[in-house]
Amino acid sequence: MTETLKEYLKHYDATEYPSVLVTVDTVLLTYHEDAIKVLLVKRASHPDIDHWGLPGGFLDQSKDKSLEDAANRNIEAKTNIRPPYLEQIQTVGSGNRDPRGWSMSVIFSALVPIAACKANVDSVEEARWFDMDEARKLKLAFDHKQAIEAAFERHKQKALYSFIPVYALTQPMTLTELRRVHELLIGKTIQRKSFIRRAEASDMFTDTGKTTQDKGRPAALYKVKSAVKDYRFVRNIEA
Amino acid sequence: MTETLKEYLKHYDATEYPSVLVTVDTVLLTYHEDAIKVLLVKRASHPDIDHWGLPGGFLDQSKDKSLEDAANRNIEAKTNIRPPYLEQIQTVGSGNRDPRGWSMSVIFSALVPIAACKANVDSVEEARWFDMDEARKLKLAFDHKQAIEAAFERHKQKALYSFIPVYALTQPMTLTELRRVHELLIGKTIQRKSFIRRAEASDMFTDTGKTTQDKGRPAALYKVKSAVKDYRFVRNIEA
């Protein structure tokens, strides 16, 4: 006797199975004042109350059609913007990472221009941008420390063969600023000439014609050409 | 008034929240008879009953300490081996991918030597190795088609800058076989000389001293040196 899907669903009861706690958390990175910064939020509730942790929270089945939706919802709650770059990093789960039960977290990482969200972040009492150096010294909630490292490592790899890190900058930007972001991610200096050659080869940027005004020779200001997110170099920067 | 974690947990009831269905599924790949093969399982139950799909299933909180545990458990059930290479690919989730409710799947991908599990797979009625070409033509359960493509794409990228694909081979293996795996993943031929140069540079393989015996000149048989999983080339194969 074959049962139809309809009959099967009539008798199916999801609450029979022990539930899993599902959270979606995001490692939000930006560049400001010669440093890579990560957004942390002070937890207002148990567990790990009063510890700094990643912005995020439980999946909301009524609001979230997908995992990306959940990530964007939580990001917008803190920054009021939708990030120009969002990527899934990894999913962690275990029976003992949360005292409430078997818990998993889908970790995303986003790059945002700080100018677009600084005011909003400053207005949210419990959210703050930390220098990566500082963040690394803190005791964070759950396994969020490890999540930040995984996200950082991913962006480091991308810095070696792409210009994805540009999304951490406020446009228009100079190639020196962009190079600096790459240097901070990779952890070593990059030859100016090499970097400019790659920028030209990628054909990802347009010269706005404007320049910076500061001490020294003015720098050209560039914007990312629209619809170019994924240029990959065959040859990496040597890390 | 501050509530302690203990008090908080006393009143916390996980069943208050709508549960999410969590499955862990694995894209198992191997190399056999000049083709990349993927392991598919015929579903014995609703939904998508009788469709081919990925090996996997619901997270079992009593058996699985982590998501990797769940992946390994399901892989071992079909192949009777623990794969030499296992990697998390992505997690998908939405309210409408499964008629039973909001559902998510943590997708892993593993590479296995076919010799170690062929007999076991053959003994399991509902499991079969499919050529990638065949698998691409099938109508698969859930969004497993997309999961296979994501895994394949990941392995393709790795084939460009590493020798990770070696784990799809039964050792000892020849460099010609390994090159063929890379070619199938990348979708184009690779210069024999270039490939051998890279193999030498990686220092990942030891010559067993043995050779193949077939028509033509015998090929040297190699093994992977233990504890070398992550050599990365600065310069990619040009795809």
Next chain:
DNA sequence: CTAATAGTGTCTATTAGACATTATTGT
């Protein structure tokens, strides 16, 4: 002028691709 920063010229080193050549087996 000098200091500071942006941007270029040009050489070297590395390495992937191309492809001809040599080596080693079975029949």
Next chain:
DNA sequence: ACAATAATGTCTAATAGACACTATTAG
């Protein structure tokens, strides 16, 4: 010997690193 396959020799092209040099601003 010939066919088949493995492995090497060697040239070229592409491109990242190094670093000296030039350019353009502020003061």
